[in-house]
Amino acid sequence: MEAYLLLLMAGCKRFPMLDSVYSHGKYKATVMEATVRKEVREKEYNPYSETEDWCENQNMFRPTSGSFRLDSKEKKTTLLETEACKISTQLLEATAYLYDIRLCHTDISHVNYLLDDDSNVNSLLLPTSKSLQQPPERNHPLTLPQKQTTLIDLGLIHFGLHDADFQKSHTPYIANYEKFMTPELATELLKPEYNNTKFRSRTVQIPLRHDVRCLTLWQLGCIFYELLHGFAPWEEPNPDPDIGRLVDWTRGQDAAQQARRARKIRQRRRRIIREELPVSDELSQDCVDMLRVMFTKDPEERPKLQELLSMPWFGQTSYWEEWMAQERRRKAAG
Secondary structure, X not given: OHHHHHHHHHHOOOOOOEEEEEEEOOXXXXXXXXXXXXXXHOOOOOOOOOHHHHOOOHHHHOOEEHHHHEEOOOOEEOOOHHHHHHHHHHHHHHHHHHHHOOEEEOOOOOOOEEEOOOOOEEEEEOOOOOOOOOXXXXXXXXXXXXXXXXXXXXOOEEEOOOHHHXXXXXXXXXXHXXXXXXXXXXXXXXXXXXXXXXXXXXXXXXXXXXXXXXXXXXXXXXXXXXXXXXXXXXXXXXXXXXXOOHHHOOOOOOHHHHHHHHHHHHHHHHHHHHOOOOOOOOOOHHHHHHHHHHOOOOHHXXXXXXXXXXXXXXXXXXXXXXXXXXXXHHHHHO
């Protein structure tokens, strides 16, 4: 199925190009376009070298996903807002392309999209964070990314000819995906009947109606927020070795530690329901506006995809690319 989907995506550079599909009995393999580091692409080819020679440094062949730009242990991001803006915009473009052919991808995470290597950047000037659309000061270095984002792992796709086809009577909940918790699901899970439920890592179908397209946009908002902050929405910003990451909440060295982690999860769910989204004061106003809108509490009032695409923050990197081109022309002429 994924191979057929990749054929449909051949016109969009946000998805890998399909090369071929191999099958042997019950085994199948899909070969697609590779994303490798610059040193691998430029490495001199030796037809007499052994495979072991090429694989000596295995990290050279490891693709760079969004998770590589996050320090989940320290709850920090290595991205500037301009870099996060470009990645977020391209993920939204991929989602829009799927929407145009009546598809919805609900398995979005930081390991399900790839970035080209980090050396592909241009250094110029850095804008102050509060005025992304103003010309940057001359004494601030800017690293503006030229990286391209590629969405992968299209195994969990929903198709519908009509809007009703995207309406589901149950909401899937996976303990490892606590970061994508919505206010409506948090409200449901705080009910007494779920207090002692041992979710572990299995998928639980919660009787809660939802639109999978709206759920996808909420997941994207969580991805964007984490790229900008280094931790999930409403998560405590300071690292705590005893509590660990959100995905660790079902595990613990003993019952007491597991209980402490579960208590933190319930506290976060209450914050999701009751508190305003905390946003870094280092972000631009356009970015703050985007986050506030995406995390609207009432699902009926959350923006649709077309509304998000029209928000000023998305696509701002095109402004900086144009500004950089003008700077180069000015320097060449002067």
